[in-house]
Each structure stands twice: as structure tokens, then as C-alpha cells.
Amino acid sequence: xxxxxxxxxxxxxxxxxxxxxxxxxxxxxxxxxxxxxxxxxxxxxxxxxxxxxxxxxxxxxxxxxxxxxxxxxxxxxxxxxxxxxxxxxxxxxxxxxxxxxxxxxxxxxxxxxxxxxxxxxxxxxxxxxxxxxxxxxxxxxxxxxxxxxxxxxxxxxxxxxxxxxxxxxxxxxxxxxxxxxxxxxxxxxxxxxxxxxxxxxxxxxxxxxxxxxxxxxxxxxxxxxxxxxxxxxxxxxxxxxxxxxxxxxxxxxxxxxxxxxxxxxxxxxxxxxxxxxxxxxxxxxxxxxxxxxxxxxxxxxxxxxxxxxx
Numbered sequence: 001x002x003x004x005x006x007x008x009x010x011x012x013x014x015x016x017x018x019x020x021x022x023x024x025x026x027x028x029x030x031x032x033x034x035x036x037x038x039x040x041x042x043x044x045x046x047x048x049x050x051x052x053x054x055x056x057x058x059x060x061x062x063x064x065x066x067x068x069x070x071x072x073x074x075x076x077x078x079x080x081x082x083x084x085x086x087x088x089x090x091x092x093x094x095x096x097x098x099x100x101x102x103x104x105x106x107x108x109x110x111x112x113x114x115x116x117x118x119x120x121x122x123x124x125x126x127x128x129x130x131x132x133x134x135x136x137x138x139x140x141x142x143x144x145x146x147x148x149x150x151x152x153x154x155x156x157x158x159x160x161x162x163x164x165x166x167x168x169x170x171x172x173x174x175x176x177x178x179x180x181x182x183x184x185x186x187x188x189x190x191x192x193x194x195x196x197x198x199x200x201x202x203x204x205x206x207x208x209x210x211x212x213x214x215x216x217x218x219x220x221x222x223x224x225x226x227x228x229x230x231x232x233x234x235x236x237x238x239x240x241x242x243x244x245x246x247x248x249x250x251x252x253x254x255x256x257x258x259x260x261x262x263x264x265x266x267x268x269x270x271x272x273x274x275x276x277x278x279x280x281x282x283x284x285x286x287x288x289x290x291x292x293x294x295x296x297x298x299x300x301x302x303x304x305x306x307x308x309x310x
Contacts, residue, residue, distance in 0.1 A: 005114045006195040008233055008244070013201035016226055020205045023221075024212035036283045039220040040270070043287055044263045046224040050231040051298045052255035052262070057305055064308045080300070081293040088289050093157040096150070099292045100135050106299050107131035108183075110231055111202060117191050129176075129183035133203065136176045137210035138218060143168055146215050152281045153288055202226065216284070266290055 026032070058073035088095040105124070108131025116123060138146045147164060155161075167173055181203065188199045205226065209218040236247030239254075266286050273282035 004241075004244075005234055005237055006193070006198075008237075009114060009230055010195045010198050010201075012229065012233065013198040013205075013226075017201040017205045019225075020208055020221070024208055028212050034217055036216060036280050039216050040266075040283045040287060042220055042224045043291075044266055045259070047220075047228050047291075048262050048294070049255045049259045050228040050235070051294060052258040053235055053251070054298055054301055055258060056254065057301055061301065061305050061308070064305070077297045077301075080297040084293040084296050085289060088292060089154065092154040093160045095292070096153065096155060099295065101128065102299060103292075103295060104128050104131035104135060106295060107134050107227060111227060112187055112199060114234065115187065115191070115193075115196055115198065123187075123190075126183040126187055129179045130187065130199075132176055133180040133206050134219070134222065136173055136180065137206055138215035139164075139168070139173050140177060141210045142215050149215060149284055149288075152277075152284045154285075216287075262294070 027034075054077065055070075055073070058077065059070055062068070062070065062073055084095070105128045108127030108129070109124075112127065112130060113119070147161065150160075150164075184199045184203050188196045206218075206222055209221055213221070232248070232251060233244070236244055236251045238247070239250045240247035269290065270282050270286050273285055277285070
């Protein structure tokens with residue numbers, strides 16, 4: 001099964017790399033602008049759906065702990081999400097920093113782990129540096145725009161922004177980009193196979209996206225069409241190892257209820273926020289604070305299953 005995932009992901013990464021180059025060229029050539037509303041809808045439909053089987057994984061975790069009531073999972077999952085939102089409102093700078101570190105690990109691991117046979121603490125660290133490219137690339141190419149997004153996410157701490165200016169003025173961000181490349185190179189060479197070229201297709205795709213597109217659009221394209229689709233592929237293969245297309249059909253059916261629920265709640269949150277903020281500001285808050293509230297329980301769930309299955 002793992003070999004099948006590698007082949008599919010290599011093809012997907014190569015196609016994604018080609019499409020990204022064509023798309024960015026067209027966007028640059030014709031100075032096109034894509035609405036934040038479209039980004040919002042894409043993330044709701046394609047991005048969020050890759051975590052919409054968490055309730056099935058939750059049931060699996062409950063069995064491992066010999067807990068019979070599924071309500072325990074739903075209540076805990078929702079409670080963690082609500083706590084994250086409240087913590088973000090009360091301590092936005094600290095919550096954002098923790099979220100960026102955890103997101104870096106999550107992106108690096110989810111996009112690469114299918115290539116790695118044996119994991120270690122050093123490998124986990126490499127995942128962090130590799131995934132950090134998603135945060136560092138927009139800061140490298142669109143520093144002021146990225147800072148403006150942080151301000152819209154309720155970050156008002158002057159120390160936070162002075163620290164950002166310090167690392168930008170002293171090329172710390174560029175050092176982070178280099179470390180991300182080196183971690184990608186190490187993961188590429190570890191258990192080397194031709195299929196490992198996935199890593200470099202992904203690396204340069206992310207750089208190109210952030211070079212030519214706005215931070216929000218670059219993140220949307222990466223999150224929806226690389227990260228989420230890759231995760232969905234692995235879930236589809238788990239659901240039907242003999243027929244990936246059928247696996248995708250099963251995945252869509254199983255993911256649809258929670259995807260719809262998340263979409264409805266996000267639209268309600270957008271409507272409520274739009275009474276106090278501009279539409280673009282409200283969209284950014286729902287996307288990033290909302291993703292943070294879902295990412296924490298999602299990663300915790302993955303960690304607990306992985307730990308208890310050993």
C-alpha cells in the first residue's frame with residue numbers, strides 16, 4: 001500500500017508543480033486578482049474535508065481506550081476547539097506562535113511521512129523545519145502583507161512585531177528557508193528512492209506560489225491542492241486498497257457530513273464577525289483562527305492513535 005501511495009503522490013506532486021508554474025505565470029502576466037471569498041470557499045470545501053474523518057479515527061481511539069460512548073470523543077474534540085478560540089482571543093500572540101510551530105510540524109510530517117520507513121526524534125525535527133517553509137516563504141516574499149494578516153488576527157503585541165522586524169532585518173527568515181531546504185535534502189536522501197523527488201517538487205512549488213501570489217492565495221493553493229489532496233489520497237487508499245477511485249467515493253460520502261457542518265458554522269461565524277469587521281478581515285479570522293481550532297485536536301488525535309497502536 002505504501003508503494004502505491006508513493007507512486008500516486010509523485011505523480012500528483014509533478015502535476016501540481018507544472019500547474020503551479022502555469023497558474024502563477026498567468027496570474028503574473030495578466031495581473032489577475034482572486035477574491036478572498038473564493039479562497040474561503042475552497043478551504044471550506046477542499047481544505048477542511050481532509051480532516052472530516054476524524055470522527056472515525058475518534059471511534060478507533062475510543063476502542064483502544066475501551067471507552068464505549070462516542071459522545072466522549074465529540075465533546076472532547078469540540079471542547080478543545082472552543083478552548084483554542086478562547087485562548088487565541090485572550091493570548092493571541094502566544095497562541096499564534098504555538099500554532100505556527102505545530103502547523104509547521106503537521107505540514108512537514110503529513111506531506112512527507114509516506115516516504116519515511118522509520119521515524120525518530122531527529123526526523124520529527126526535520127518535519128518542523130521542512131513544514132516551516134509554509135510560514136517562512138510568505139514572510140520572505142511578502143513581509144508587509146503577512147504582517148498585515150497577523151494584525152487582522154488580533155495580534156497587537158508590539159514585542160511580537162519588533163521581533164518580526166528584527167528577524168527580517170537580520171536575515172533570520174532566509175536562514176530558516178535554508179534550513180528548510182537542508183531538512184528537505186536530508187529527507188530526500190534518507191532511504192533514497194526516485195519517488196523521493198516528491199520533496200523537491202513540493203519545495204519549489206511552495207516557493208513559486210509565494211513568490212508570485214498573495215500570502216492568502218498561496219496558502220489556499222498549497223493547503224487545498226497539495227496538503228489536503230495528499231492526505232485525502234492516503235485516506236482513500238485506506239478505505240479501499242484495491243480501487244483508489246472507489247476509495248475516494250467512500251471518502252467523500254464519509255467526509256461530507258462534518259465538512260457541511262464545519263462549513264455552516266464557518267459561514268455563521270463569518271456573518272457574525274462581519275458586523276464588526278470588514279469582509280476580508282472577517283474571512284481571515286475565520287480561516288486562520290478556525291483552522292487553528294481544528295488543527296490542535298486533529299493533531300492530538302493523530303498522535304494518540306499513533307502512540308497507542310505501537
